[in-house]
Amino acid sequence: MSSSSLRWSLFSLLILLIGAGWIWVSAAPNGDATSGRIPAPRQGFQAPDFSLPTLSGETVTLSDLRGQPVLINLWATWCPPCRSEMPDLQATYEAYQDLGFVILAINATYQDSPASLETFVDEYGLTFPILMDKSGDTARLYQMRALPTSFFIDREGIIQEVVVGGPMSPALLQVRVENLLQEAP
Secondary structure, eight states: OOHHHHHHHHHHHHHHHHHHHHHHHHOOOTTTTTTTSSSSSOTTSBOOOOEEEBTTSOEEEGGGGTTSOEEEEEEOTTOHHHHHHHHHHHHHHHHHGGGTOEEEEEEOGGGSOHHHHHHHHHHHTOOSOEEEOSSSHHHHHTTOOSSSEEEEEOTTSBEEEEEESSOOOHHHHHHHHHHHHHSOO
8 A cells, every 4th residue: 555545544534533523522412402392493392491691791591582583593703604694693683673683692602712702793793692602501402513503483482493504694584583573472
């Protein structure tokens, strides 16, 4: 076996091992994510409740927002699609916040850094609540498999749509938010 093919084989083996390790580390245990009530957070089911700190140290609890339409967006500063959709999320928030619409941007802080997060928020001029998932518990609760992942939740706390990946277009955001707002309070 030539030295270049041996290097290629070792490199391929290393990539396979890293991939297998990542899958093993990031897998949510069966039934653990929603305490066995539902198989996964999905359309038509109650959004799992959580409490997370904001950058300013306040705590936000999802169930406290019952009665308001909510967009939960799981993201990280290093994620290119997340970065790309943030200006549209901010514009959507500005357009609909007076109607009771709330965005909870949950940063995967366990994969990110608080310093990067603060710089990012300042750079993009974000004014909606930025929550920090320091342990990854909320990401596991919502069975996050890709960044960004967004959950459109109605006034009753029911998930109306899940969007995995991104960036979401301004038109998609507008239609989904207007649908949530049209539902009777």
